[in-house]
Amino acid sequence: MSNKLTVYEMFESIQGESSFAGKTCFFVRLTGCNLRCRYCDTIAAYYGGTDLTVDQIVKKAIASKAEIIEITGGEPLMQKAFPELAKALLGKCSRPVLVETNGSLDISVIPAKAIAIMDIKCPSSCESASNDLENIVRLRKHDEVKFVLSDGYDYEWALDLIKTTELQLRCKYIHLSPADGQLDPDELADWIKRDKPPARLHLQLHKIMKVK
Numbered sequence: 001m002s003n004k005l006t007v008y009e010m011f012e013s014i015q016g017e018s019s020f021a022g023k024t025c026f027f028v029r030l031t032g033c034n035l036r037c038r039y040c041d042t043i044a045a046y047y048g049g050t051d052l053t054v055d056q057i058v059k060k061a062i063a064s065k066a067e068i069i070e071i072t073g074g075e076p077l078m079q080k081a082f083p084e085l086a087k088a089l090l091g092k093c094s095r096p097v098l099v100e101t102n103g104s105l106d107i108s109v110i111p112a113k114a115i116a117i118m119d120i121k122c123p124s125s126c127e128s129a130s131n132d133l134e135n136i137v138r139l140r141k142h143d144e145v146k147f148v149l150s151d152g153y154d155y156e157w158a159l160d161l162i163k164t165t166e167l168q169l170r171c172k173y174i175h176l177s178p179a180d181g182q183l184d185p186d187e188l189a190d191w192i193k194r195d196k197p198p199a200r201l202h203l204q205l206h207k208i209m210k211v212k
Contacts, residue, residue, distance in 0.1 A: 005081045006031040007057060008049040008074065012066050016205035018117045018144050019173050020098065026064035028057055030082070033074040035102050037125040039150065039179050045074045054081060058088045069093065070117075072100040077109060086111045104130040108138050116143040118171075122157055124150035124179070139170045146175035146202065150182040152191070159197050168198035175202035 008031040015025035029042070031049035061069050069089055076082050076099060089097045090113050099110050100117045104127075110116050118135060121127045125148065139145070145167060147158040158176065161167065167174060176192065176199050178185045185203055192201050 003054045003081050003084055004051045005054070005057065005079045005085060006049040007052050008045040010057070010060055012064050014205065014209065015068060015070065015098075016209075017100070017146060017177065017202070018098065018175070020068055020096065021202070021205045023068055024066040025068045025070050025098075026061050026066040028061060028069070028071045028085075030071065030073045030076045030079055032078050033102070034078060035075065035104060035121070035125075035127045035130055037102075037121065037127050039125065039148070039182065041180070042074065054085050054088050057085060058092050061089060062093050066095075068096045068098060070098040070100060073102075075102050075105065077101055077105040077107070083109050083111065086114050090114060102127075102130075103135055104132055106132065106138070107135045107143075112140065116140070118143060118145050120145060120147055120158070120161065122147055122149055122154035124154050124182075128157075133165075136165050136167060136170060141170075141172060143171045144173045144175065145171050146177055147199075148177050148179050149188065150179040154183075155188065155191055158199075159195065162197060162199065174199035176200065177202045177204055180204060 008029045010028050012026050015023050097114045099114050103119045149155050178188045
């Protein structure tokens with residue numbers, strides 16, 4: 001197995017989409033994605049990037065003083081050397097290692113000590129048919145799930161899936177996030193207050209702050 005990965009960019013910023021939101025984070029953004037979500041905000045990462053070895057990536061990541069490290073994309077699970085990278089980061093640092101994934105590929109390749117931040121794509125994404133729902137039973141108790149919602153139909157769809165799969169028993173947190181510019185956070189908050197689902201309102205912090 002090659003130990004090289006195609007990296008679109010690496011940078012330090014503020015984590016914006018999980019229970020770790022607000023913490024400083026070193027991001028390793030891998031190139032390539034198998035989905036084309038309607039509201040995607042990282043289209044540029046579909047292509048391009050630089051081929052780097054696992055050692056090169058790890059060296060730069062552990063040099064950062066950020067509180068957490070996140071492997072993201074694109075879709076990081078597409079790259080064959082992803083498990084090697086995740087294991088190397090876990091072995092070289094004592095900080096949490098997060099893996100943001102779109103939920104369409106088998107998450108069992110994510111090392112046990114890493115924390116999956118898994119999307120479940122709602123109908124408005126135009127990619128809900130790509131969800132690998134077997135991933136729900138592959139979740140670990142420390143993993144997190146997020147739904148990005150564009151409208152009331154997405155919200156009801158997400159609540160139905162949460163209920164029928166007992167999703168709250170399979171992961172640590174469920175996040176309901178309004179899609180930027182498409183669903184009013186106040187409206188989503190009203191729905192959550194009314195229905196009291198086993199999930200939390202989550203705003204995309206990096207969108208509010210306009211940080212990378």
